Amino acid sequence: MPKTITEHNLRLLIDSLLKDRFRVVGPRLAGAMALYEPLAKGEELVLDQLPRRSAKEVFFPVCENILSFERTEAGLQVTDVDLSAMSETVLVGVRPCDAAAVPVLDEVFSWDYKDEFFLERRRKTTIIGMACTKSDDACFCSAVGLSPGETKGSDLFLTPLLGGGYGCQVLTDKGQQLLARYPKLFVDTVDARLAPLAGGTGDRLDLKRIKAWLDDNFESPLWNDIAERCAGCGACAFLCPACHCFDINDEGTTELGHRRKHWDACGFGKFTNHASGHNPRDLQNKRYRNRIMHKFKYYDDKFGQTLCTGCGRCIRHCPVGIDIAAILREIESRSQ
Amino acid sequence: MHHSKKHAFEPKIVAFVCTWCTYAGADLAGTSRLQYPANVRVLKFPCTGRIDPVFILRAFQKGADGVLVSGCHPGDCHYMAGNLHARRRFAAFRTLIEFVGVDLDRLEFSWVSAAEGGKWVEVVTELTNRILTMGPLEEFKALEAEECWSGKLDTPELQEAYNNI
Amino acid sequence: MNKSAQKLDVTPLVDESYCAAATQAIRCEATRLLTEGTVAAVIGYQAGRRKGTAMPTIVSSPEKAAELIFSSACVNNLALYLTKAKKEVRGKGRLAIVAKGCDMRALAGLIAESQVKRDELVIIGVACAGVYASGADRAAPLTNATIARKCRECVVHLPEGADLLAGSLPQQPMLTPLESQELARLEALTPAGRWAFWKEHFSRCVRCMACRQVCPFCYCEQCLCDRNRPQALESTPRPAGNMAWHIVRAMHLAGRCAGCAECERVCPMDIPLNLLNRKMAKELKELYGYEAGLQPQEKGPLAEYKDTDDQSFIK
Numbered sequence A: 001m002p003k004t005i006t007e008h009n010l011r012l013l014i015d016s017l018l019k020d021r022f023r024v025v026g027p028r029l030a031g032a033m034a035l036y037e038p039l040a041k042g043e044e045l046v047l048d049q050l051p052r053r054s055a056k057e058v059f060f061p062v063c064e065n066i067l068s069f070e071r072t073e074a075g076l077q078v079t080d081v082d083l084s085a086m087s088e089t090v091l092v093g094v095r096p097c098d099a100a101a102v103p104v105l106d107e108v109f110s111w112d113y114k115d116e117f118f119l120e121r122r123r124k125t126t127i128i129g130m131a132c133t134k135s136d137d138a139c140f141c142s143a144v145g146l147s148p149g150e151t152k153g154s155d156l157f158l159t160p161l162l163g164g165g166y167g168c169q170v171l172t173d174k175g176q177q178l179l180a181r182y183p184k185l186f187v188d189t190v191d192a193r194l195a196p197l198a199g200g201t202g203d204r205l206d207l208k209r210i211k212a213w214l215d216d217n218f219e220s221p222l223w224n225d226i227a228e229r230c231a232g233c234g235a236c237a238f239l240c241p242a243c244h245c246f247d248i249n250d251e252g253t254t255e256l257g258h259r260r261k262h263w264d265a266c267g268f269g270k271f272t273n274h275a276s277g278h279n280p281r282d283l284q285n286k287r288y289r290n291r292i293m294h295k296f297k298y299y300d301d302k303f304g305q306t307l308c309t310g311c312g313r314c315i316r317h318c319p320v321g322i323d324i325a326a327i328l329r330e331i332e333s334r335s336q
Numbered sequence B: 001m002h003h004s005k006k007h008a009f010e011p012k013i014v015a016f017v018c019t020w021c022t023y024a025g026a027d028l029a030g031t032s033r034l035q036y037p038a039n040v041r042v043l044k045f046p047c048t049g050r051i052d053p054v055f056i057l058r059a060f061q062k063g064a065d066g067v068l069v070s071g072c073h074p075g076d077c078h079y080m081a082g083n084l085h086a087r088r089r090f091a092a093f094r095t096l097i098e099f100v101g102v103d104l105d106r107l108e109f110s111w112v113s114a115a116e117g118g119k120w121v122e123v124v125t126e127l128t129n130r131i132l133t134m135g136p137l138e139e140f141k142a143l144e145a146e147e148c149w150s151g152k153l154d155t156p157e158l159q160e161a162y163n164n165i
Numbered sequence C: 001m002n003k004s005a006q007k008l009d010v011t012p013l014v015d016e017s018y019c020a021a022a023t024q025a026i027r028c029e030a031t032r033l034l035t036e037g038t039v040a041a042v043i044g045y046q047a048g049r050r051k052g053t054a055m056p057t058i059v060s061s062p063e064k065a066a067e068l069i070f071s072s073a074c075v076n077n078l079a080l081y082l083t084k085a086k087k088e089v090r091g092k093g094r095l096a097i098v099a100k101g102c103d104m105r106a107l108a109g110l111i112a113e114s115q116v117k118r119d120e121l122v123i124i125g126v127a128c129a130g131v132y133a134s135g136a137d138r139a140a141p142l143t144n145a146t147i148a149r150k151c152r153e154c155v156v157h158l159p160e161g162a163d164l165l166a167g168s169l170p171q172q173p174m175l176t177p178l179e180s181q182e183l184a185r186l187e188a189l190t191p192a193g194r195w196a197f198w199k200e201h202f203s204r205c206v207r208c209m210a211c212r213q214v215c216p217f218c219y220c221e222q223c224l225c226d227r228n229r230p231q232a233l234e235s236t237p238r239p240a241g242n243m244a245w246h247i248v249r250a251m252h253l254a255g256r257c258a259g260c261a262e263c264e265r266v267c268p269m270d271i272p273l274n275l276l277n278r279k280m281a282k283e284l285k286e287l288y289g290y291e292a293g294l295q296p297q298e299k300g301p302l303a304e305y306k307d308t309d310d311q312s313f314i315k
Ligand code: SF4
Pocket: A236, A239, A240, A241, A242, A243, A295, A307, A308, A309, A310, A311, A312, A313, A314, A315, A324
């Protein structure tokens, strides 16, 4: 019989995890929006809103120290970050489009260089995904081959039941361990009929055909048509669960300071600015082209995946209304 | 170790001054052997017009408990009107940082001419005493040490949450 | 915004015919300008894919002029596209631009700052009854509940100084000035209370720079806030650097900001940036009797001085 958990018990699970000294991160209210943030109690978990920022920051923080330096009498002392101090974390209430992005990020952070900051957080985190019963006209997960019930990336996956509560699907050992740790909170149910999942999340796009068009159209008037209006900000990249560019900055003084790694975005004019002053992506449409190329061509070339899970965040929050779903349809239609 | 806090507190005060008037005034105070608190670190600029409000902000961020900006009296500017432009800019900047929540008692402006060694001593002494009673400026220091949650390894808030469960 | 405050009236503020009339006038003028070759391109709005959305568009052929629209979803301040941050648009030649009242104020500012030449620009003003708040339900019409905060206290519904006026203004009900109320509430707090308010907001800032990128007045080719050698202020998205960034942003816009509230609208972290702009505008008006963008003036209040300026705060 399938395991289920009531909403009450889900909140109790969070409390129990906190008591057992896990860090629990989940959607939590921040003003009128929700953000993935550490929860202080189960009650805080927000179940009916897609968080404004994606869950990537659990593994890839907005900004983190990667080393500290101080000039002492003995010379310049460099202190590494003690990765063992990172907390064991349970990430709960993660939308399928956010969870599915995590394995995509794994590829790039463990490729030629192993990013221990990302990987240590990844090792120490268990992901509880949750199916969506609500979507809006920016969502297009189904168009990129996922769905409101997609389990990719989750260790444990919850699907809302018709009669309330959630059906639990164990997907990995981590998920199994979590379930086994709190057996009383998960019960067997007879009525495990699933609630209808969100609809209208987009007809399947032919990503192969889109890629084929991109392979041939690095130079195309389309780029200017769609991206001349682009303001060149970081909103799309920063809200995106799959964008992963970062910059590294030393801050402080020559006596005492930190080296910090923080989010960066290919939309910024300075992103490709060379020290010489030359900028290969000198106009905004070239920067936007990179966004599409990276997501649907380069990443595919390298890792066989695309860098978009259809969460719709970049569509909802682009200051100038650039709509990546509409652009993908346009490219698909051109790639006969 | 445990002196009374007040006693242990030595205010850090940064003074941004123009080279033509206030710097000369402070110099006069020195050569006239006038006594004033040693808490002020003087930074010399060609003109108050060159003192970007971001310098004041930076001083607060990097640990100043109080900031003084001082230059030539209206009419005496070496560059005609640098101080008059600065006057407007500082009026605006004051309002701004007050709106953000900085106590304006920590920020002082003055006109001190090359002949006013006594006024320099007065301004500096008064500001120092005021900051002494106000205590250290904690807000910016606290901010400096803060990280966004995802950049923290483990957090005091988290420990507190654990303990409250 | 605040649901608890009052039950907001949901009577639509505008009807179909209002938008249709403005749209028609814009299309007509754009077609004429492009056909006669008076301008190389018209900067306006086109409908977005999603219901109740619109986006900026740059139309260079008369056939495309039929795509231009005006509606309550036309939130953007298009003056952005005339700045040197957008060389590719400026490079097209003579331009026409669609401008609401608040956008017109930005244009007046850009003209005064010698960024745009008035005689090289055709301004299609629109009678504007208001636009959607960010985050408003776009399936709903424009109502007391969905209108942007800036529009509740707008004094420039009819843009002054445009070359023509598209559409006509419907009857305007009085709306509660929520933004002024919020400003007054903050002003009444203690400094510590205000610090706590801004600290919470600024700490969420991710430095996506959307606020800067959409601002018509943030056209510097090298933003002070991007410099790292020397670093004028921390460029990392941490509470310390964020606080500094927002103080610098507000300071650099003081006396120039047109009050279009684009910076606030686009902030993905819902930071009420226009409160800072409003505060500065209010103080500069009190101190120097200056209001940005109402009359084209030679110089902004922080680029000039008077012998009689207040100096009561200087010892
Ligand atoms: S590209 Fe846009 S829709 Fe796709 S995952 Fe990123 S934010 Fe979501």
